[in-house]
Amino acid sequence: MSSGNVQNQTTFLNHVADRLGRERRTTVNPPSYFSFPHQKMGKEADISELAKVLKKQCLAIHTDVREATINNLREVIDQVFVEYEAITAAVWDDPRFHQFGLDSIVERPQVSVWGEEPGREANIQAAEQADVGITFSDYTLAESGTVVIMNGAGKGLSVSLLPTNYIAIIPLSTLVPRMTQATAAIHEQAEKGRRLPACINFISGPSNSADIELDLVVGVHGPVRACYILVDDLKKEKKNEHETN
Amino acid sequence: MAMKIGGRSFDKRAEQGVRDSYMRETVRTAQERLYTNKSQAEEELGDWEEWRSLSEKIRSHTVDNLDYYLERLSENVSKNGGHVYFAQTAAEANRYIQSIAERKEAKKVMKAKSMVTEEISMNEALEATGVEVIESDLGEYILQIDDHDPPSHIVAPALHKNKEQIKDTFSRRKGYQKTSKPEELTQFVRKKLRREFLEADIGITGCNFAVAESGSVALVTNEGNARLVTTIPKTHIAVMGMERVVPTWEELDILVSMLCRSAVGQKLTSYVTGLTGPKAQEDVDGPEEFHLVIVDNGRSNILGTPFQSALHCIRCAACINVCPVYRHIGGHAYGSIYPGPIGAVLSPLLEGYEDHQDLPYASSLCAACTDACPVKIPLHELLVEHRKVIAQEKKTTLGETFAMKGFGLVASSPRLFEMAAKTAPALLAPFTNKETIEKGPGPLKEWTAIRDFPGPKKERFRDWVKERNKGGAE
Amino acid sequence: MKVSLFITCLTDIFYPDVGKNVVELLERHGCEVDFPEKQTCCGQPAFNSGYHKDAKKAAKHMIETFEHAEKVVTPSGSCAAMFKEYPSLLKDEIRWRERAEQLAGKTYELTQFLYRVLHVTNTGATLQGVATYHTSCHMVRLLGETEAPYVLLSNVQGLELKELPNKQNCCGFGGTFAVKMSTISEQMVDEKVEHIEETEADVLIGADNGCLMNIGGRIQKEKKPIKVMHIAEVLNHREMGGGDV
Ligand code: SF4
Numbered sequence: 001m002s003s004g005n006v007q008n009q010t011t012f013l014n015h016v017a018d019r020l021g022r023e024r025r026t027t028v029n030p031p032s033y034f035s036f037p038h039q040k041m042g043k044e045a046d047i048s049e050l051a052k053v054l055k056k057q058c059l060a061i062h063t064d065v066r067e068a069t070i071n072n073l074r075e076v077i078d079q080v081f082v083e084y085e086a087i088t089a090a091v092w093d094d095p096r097f098h099q100f101g102l103d104s105i106v107e108r109p110q111v112s113v114w115g116e117e118p119g120r121e122a123n124i125q126a127a128e129q130a131d132v133g134i135t136f137s138d139y140t141l142a143e144s145g146t147v148v149i150m151n152g153a154g155k156g157l158s159v160s161l162l163p164t165n166y167i168a169i170i171p172l173s174t175l176v177p178r179m180t181q182a183t184a185a186i187h188e189q190a191e192k193g194r195r196l197p198a199c200i201n202f203i204s205g206p207s208n209s210a211d212i213e214l215d216l217v218v219g220v221h222g223p224v225r226a227c228y229i230l231v232d233d234l235k236k237e238k239k240n241e242h243e244t245n
Numbered sequence: 246m247a248m249k250i251g252g253r254s255f256d257k258r259a260e261q262g263v264r265d266s267y268m269r270e271t272v273r274t275a276q277e278r279l280y281t282n283k284s285q286a287e288e289e290l291g292d293w294e295e296w297r298s299l300s301e302k303i304r305s306h307t308v309d310n311l312d313y314y315l316e317r318l319s320e321n322v323s324k325n326g327g328h329v330y331f332a333q334t335a336a337e338a339n340r341y342i343q344s345i346a347e348r349k350e351a352k353k354v355m356k357a358k359s360m361v362t363e364e365i366s367m368n369e370a371l372e373a374t375g376v377e378v379i380e381s382d383l384g385e386y387i388l389q390i391d392d393h394d395p396p397s398h399i400v401a402p403a404l405h406k407n408k409e410q411i412k413d414t415f416s417r418r419k420g421y422q423k424t425s426k427p428e429e430l431t432q433f434v435r436k437k438l439r440r441e442f443l444e445a446d447i448g449i450t451g452c453n454f455a456v457a458e459s460g461s462v463a464l465v466t467n468e469g470n471a472r473l474v475t476t477i478p479k480t481h482i483a484v485m486g487m488e489r490v491v492p493t494w495e496e497l498d499i500l501v502s503m504l505c506r507s508a509v510g511q512k513l514t515s516y517v518t519g520l521t522g523p524k525a526q527e528d529v530d531g532p533e534e535f536h537l538v539i540v541d542n543g544r545s546n547i548l549g550t551p552f553q554s555a556l557h558c559i560r561c562a563a564c565i566n567v568c569p570v571y572r573h574i575g576g577h578a579y580g581s582i583y584p585g586p587i588g589a590v591l592s593p594l595l596e597g598y599e600d601h602q603d604l605p606y607a608s609s610l611c612a613a614c615t616d617a618c619p620v621k622i623p624l625h626e627l628l629v630e631h632r633k634v635i636a637q638e639k640k641t642t643l644g645e646t647f648a649m650k651g652f653g654l655v656a657s658s659p660r661l662f663e664m665a666a667k668t669a670p671a672l673l674a675p676f677t678n679k680e681t682i683e684k685g686p687g688p689l690k691e692w693t694a695i696r697d698f699p700g701p702k703k704e705r706f707r708d709w710v711k712e713r714n715k716g717g718a719e
Numbered sequence: 720m721k722v723s724l725f726i727t728c729l730t731d732i733f734y735p736d737v738g739k740n741v742v743e744l745l746e747r748h749g750c751e752v753d754f755p756e757k758q759t760c761c762g763q764p765a766f767n768s769g770y771h772k773d774a775k776k777a778a779k780h781m782i783e784t785f786e787h788a789e790k791v792v793t794p795s796g797s798c799a800a801m802f803k804e805y806p807s808l809l810k811d812e813i814r815w816r817e818r819a820e821q822l823a824g825k826t827y828e829l830t831q832f833l834y835r836v837l838h839v840t841n842t843g844a845t846l847q848g849v850a851t852y853h854t855s856c857h858m859v860r861l862l863g864e865t866e867a868p869y870v871l872l873s874n875v876q877g878l879e880l881k882e883l884p885n886k887q888n889c890c891g892f893g894g895t896f897a898v899k900m901s902t903i904s905e906q907m908v909d910e911k912v913e914h915i916e917e918t919e920a921d922v923l924i925g926a927d928n929g930c931l932m933n934i935g936g937r938i939q940k941e942k943k944p945i946k947v948m949h950i951a952e953v954l955n956h957r958e959m960g961g962g963d964v
Contacts, residue, residue: 004328004535006319007341012331012541016487017312019548025313031306031492037295038499057512115529123529124477128443144512153527157476161469179498179513186519187494190459195325198524198531199475200461202517207469210509211384211401212408212427214275220383220431221438222469222516260902277885569889573906607900609893609907610767611856632769645768652765653773657780662759666732681939691898695905696936699733706731706738710754 042143042177050142050175051230057145061205062218064227073100073231077134077167080227084165086131090114093154096136100169100231114156124158133163133223137170139185143178144204147228151199160203166223168203171233248364248581248596250395255580255603262574268397268405272572275404279566282510283617290506300503301621303496304557307488311548314457314490315539321460326523327535335365335542342367342449342482345536346376349480351446357464357471358382359451360399360560361486361540363582364595367449378449379441381470383434387411390418397576397584400508400562405575438470448474448532452485453559454500455537458493461521462537465504467514481522481532487539488556494519500559503619507561543595551630555590557620562587564614564624570607579604586614586624593631598638605631666705721751722832723788725781727798728760729928737928740955741794741829747955748837757784761801767894771808778805782818790836791826794951795927796858799828803862828858829951830926834867841874842954850922850953851883851915853890855930868926871954878953881918888914892933908937915945926950 017024042050058065068076081087088110091097097106106113112126127133135155139148147168151157160166176182179202189196207222218224251258262268287293307314319329332338346354354376362368368378380389384403388394391414396402403411408425415421415430419437423429450471454463462483464471475481491497497519505511522535547556565571565585576584581592581601589604605628608614614624636646655661682689682698692698722745726738745752762777782805785791793799803826805819833839852872858864872880891897891907898904911934915923923938923945925931935947 002326004323004326006323006329006331008331008333008337009316009319009329012333012539013312013316015333015541016315016545016548019545020309020311021549025310028310028313031302033299033302035295035299037290037292037299038502041291061515120529124443128439141513146513146517151528151531152525153529156528157472157530161472161476179502180495183494183498187458190456190494195525196459196461196519196521198521198528200519200521201472202513202519204511204513204515204517207467207515209383209431209468211382211387211403211468212411212430213271214278214401214404215408215427217427217431220435220468220470221381221442221473256902259900263902263906567887569891569907569910570900570903573903573910606896607903609856609889609891609896609900609904611889611893612860613856613887613889616860629767629769632767633771634769636769636771646770649765649768649770649773652760653762653770653776656760656762656765656773656777659757659759659780662728666728683940691901692936695901695940696908696933697939698936699932701732702735704735706726706735707754707756709735709739710742710756 038178038180041180045142045177047172047175047234050177051172053142054140054145054175054230057143058205058228061145062208063145063205064225066227066229068229068231069235070100070231070233073169073229074102074105076229077102077105080167080229081132084132084225086165088130089132089134090127090130090159090163091134092136092156092159094136114159115154123156124162127156127158127162130163132165132167133159133161134167134169135160137168137174139176139182140170140174141178141182141202142175146179146202146204148182149201149203150197151201152197157199157201160201161222164223165225165227166206167227167229170228170230172230173233248583248592249600250582251577251580255578255607258578258580259574259607262578265575267407268575269573271404271407272575275401276566276572279510283507283563283566286506286510286512289512290502296499296503297619297621300499300619301557303491303499304559304620305554307490307492308548308553308556311488311490314492315487317457318455318460318490319537319539321457322535322537323460325460325521327460327537329537329539331539333541335540338365338484338538338540338542339367339370341538342484343370343374345480345482346371346374346447349446351376353441353445354378354447354449355442355445355474355478356380356385357448357450357466357474358385358402359449359484360582361451362449362484363396365540365542367484379438379445381438381442381474383431383468386434386438387414390414395577396582398562398565399560399583405577442473442477445478447480447482448478449482449484450474452483452489453504454497455485455490456494456497456519457490459521461519463497463501464516464518464520465501465514466516466518469516472516472518475518475520475532476530479532480534480536481520482536482538483520484538484540487541487544504559504561507563507617507619547594552590552594552627554622555587555594555627557622558587558591559620561619563617563619567613567617569609569611569613579607586628590624590627590631598635602635605635720749720790720837721753722790722792723753723755723785725758725785725791725793725798726754727793727795727928729932730794733932734928734949737794737949737951740949740951744842744951744955745792748833748839748842753788755784755788761798763797763801764894766801766804766808775808778808778819779815782815782822785822786818788825790832791822792829792832793826794829794949795929796828796855796862796864797927797929799826800857800861802826828862828864828926830867830871831862831864834870840870842871844954844956845876845958846953846956847877847958848922849879849881849920850924851881851918851920853883853911853923853925853930853934854886855925855927856889858926859887868950872924872950875953875956877958881920884914884917890930890934892929894929897933908933912937912941912943916943920945922946922948924948924950924953
């Protein structure tokens with residue numbers, strides 16, 4: 001990746017330093033914060049408690065919640081399709097669809113997989129016309145009912161945005177108390193000097209607006225409805241452990 | 246000038262606001278609702294004061310080291326393949342943005358809500374070169390199609406309008422035929438704008454926070470328009486006020502949490518989007534080209550002055566939502582795109598006292614703003630600081646200057662104070678009716694037009710004390 | 720305990736009766752009350768208008784006047800807050816700043832002093848009636864005192880206290896604001912009076928004569944049947960049948 005241009009930097013920053021009454025600083029000691037209220041929140045909670053917090057928050061953010069096991073996940077998704085009167089769908093090109101036994105959904109003719117079509121426009125078009133967009137969650141924030149998705153390559157931005165409805169599949173293993181844990185992970189990447197995904201989304205429910213008389217309207221430019229499907233992917237691991245013991 | 250809105254004097258605008266009973270009712274309800282929501286959101290966070298102190302610390306550390314963090318930010322954006330332009334003035338910023346539009350042969354620009362682009366009049370600059378600029382935030386869209394009615398609130402720009410007015414504008418301008426139900430109005434805009442999004446050449450957003458360590462821009466929204474603006478068009482330009490930087494994602498966590506709660510009482514808004522543009526080679530959507538425009542436009546003049554903390558502002562509008570003056574006069578009366586307490590502090594700093602000299606006085610100094618501010622900006626103290634500057638530069642009336650000089654003299658001299666207090670009853674006697682003044686002289690006139698004024702008593706407290714000490718007992 | 724009384728200029732000239740009640744109240748709770756005669760005004764009018772040179776004159780005079788005091792008590796949250804502002808007002812004059820800090824440290828608003836220093840919760844007062852209490856902005860936000868007046872009022876025999884809706888709102892006084900921005904101030908005081916009326920209280924109680932002069936003046940002008948009382952008058956009030964404890 002070739003680096004971009006930076007213009008007027010020196011004059012601008014010299015002026016800033018000047019106004020601050022000192023020379024330009026090339027190193028700064030990281031700030032010493034004395035308290036970390038954000039790290040305390042939800043620290044003690046286990047997965048089932050976090051799931052409870054998440055479900056409660058979903059009521060506040062107008063988001064439907066379904067629960068599934070890996071075995072019945074496909075059926076639960078289909079039920080949501082029926083409920084949303086949805087036929088067409090756009091999904092990520094993501095190995096987790098296979099791992100969670102969803103090949104039969106992905107392979108349907110009414111389902112378009114991101115990146116499958118040639119070219120940018122065709123993929124955007126397909127997502128735009130889909131009734132439902134489906135993605136997995138990479139981190140799920142219990143406190144705010146937020147699905148964090150790291151977009152990129154097969155994980156297109158449009159899938160969670162352009163379709164009329166949005167389904168997020170949330171493996172319980174992705175649950176964390178709040179934004180703090182997700183940003184810490186992202187911070188770690190940045191510290192190592194890694195390039196972050198071009199778009200990281202924190203999605204909390206369907207799009208909405210209160211711009212008219214402060215009345216909340218759900219469904220503005222993004223999805224009109226959102227559904228989170230919580231999948232218990234921990235039980236299986238436990239069973240495996242048990243078997244090997 | 247761009248920040249300035251409306252003509253006439255502050256008094257006239259304030260009076261017009263006071264008379265606009267519809268606007269006042271909406272603002273009152275909005276404030277009450279936002280106050281309740283915010284209080285609840287504060288409570289859920291546990292120790293709100295601890296969060297505030299931490300946020301204040303983050304903001305002051307960053308602004309104290311602004312040159313360093315901006316350098317890191319720009320270097321990281323560039324490393325990712327994005328372009329950075331440092332603009333000292335509004336004109337420089339606009340010229341740069343125009344040049345991109347020209348190079349891209351852009352016809353249509355989709356915009357997400359951004360106060361700084363309002364401040365620099367970017368839309369007008371682009372339109373002057375023949376580019377169509379479409380506001381995609383619902384509130385901004387409403388204002389745009391209503392002949393560019395100025396915003397009256399920094400988070401809910403169309404707060405002063407009711408749904409009937411909005412419906413009328415839509416039918417007049419866009420052939421809308423349905424009812425004034427917010428749902429229907431919103432659906433109409435969704436359909437109308439979807440097509441525009443798909444056709445736009447450039448997307449322009451503001452920037453709630455820029456993360457120095459990764460060269461990312463964070464956008465905090467509910468409608469999803471900012472996501473569309475940064476997903477579909479092939480070029481994304483983010484415009485930021487130079488103070489909106491945070492060191493790392495860890496600080497971003499704190500400030501976004503505070504912003505969402507303070508602005509709308511939500512834990513997080515529907516979309517918090519971290520953009521580290523441009524898109525990677527293997528990505529299908531997202532911008533191929535990314536520009537970050539970092540704007541000074543008067544901000545650096547605030548650095549190193551007693552007003553520096555004004556640059557800590559995260560534009561949550563919490564101070565506006567609790568301000569009693571704003572409640573009664575509305576946003577337009579402030580004559581600036583930044584209304585309310587933060588506007589009264591910021592407008593004179595960014596644009597000078599000439600147009601905004603009345604604003605620092607438009608406060609009873611009740612400190613509700615200071616109390617509400619999530620980053621602990623001492624707003625009411627900064628208003629007093631402004632008054633100090635105005636008084637020092639002798640921009641106040643001569644009468645007031647003399648009165649205050651006299652005050653200093655009297656208050657520091659018990660003898661003069663005694664004299665003043667003794668003469669007051671005599672001077673006021675002709676206006677006094679049963680210990681009350683109903684129509685007073687001089688500055689009392691303004692007072693007694695609205696309220697009765699107590700007449701000074703024959704015996705002052707200190708006379709009573711003297712008597713009592715003399716007599717030894719009651 | 721020996722206390723020096725800062726009566727405030729408003730109370731001295733316009734509300735001497737409030738002052739008498741303050742003295743009696745303090746004496747009843749075992750204080751020896753001293754009234755430094757040289758006292759003038761805290762300087763707030765000049766300070767708030769930006770005339771800090773003139774405010775400093777007043778500040779220095781008051782610092783000298785109260786230098787000998789063990790504790791300074793004043794029946795106004797706003798004026799107490801102004802004393803506490805002195806150190807920052809005089810921050811560039813080290814000697815004065817230190818003296819200012821001493822004064823700030825020993826200054827209390829009346830109810831604060833009763834409750835926090837003397838640990839009084841019941842002043843033995845009786846008052847028959849329905850009242851509402853106006854929390855003054857400076858008492859709450861600048862002094863941070865939210866408890867003392869309520870505790871003391873709740874123990875006044877016979878008094879029914881109704882919560883004032885939107886009690887956090889300013890009454891619109893703000894010193895010179897009331898005349899400089901009279902149009903806006905009028906709206907604010909009207910709103911306050913409306914809320915007071917909503918409580919159907921027949922007595923309005925406040926702890927700051929500035930606010931009371933404003934709200935009371937409006938009530939009087941509009942000829943509303945609401946009696947206005949300073950909290951010192953209430954806490955020192957006795958009625959036949961109400962016993963001294
Ligand atoms: S001054 Fe404080 S409360 Fe007001 S908008 Fe800025 S951050 Fe929010």
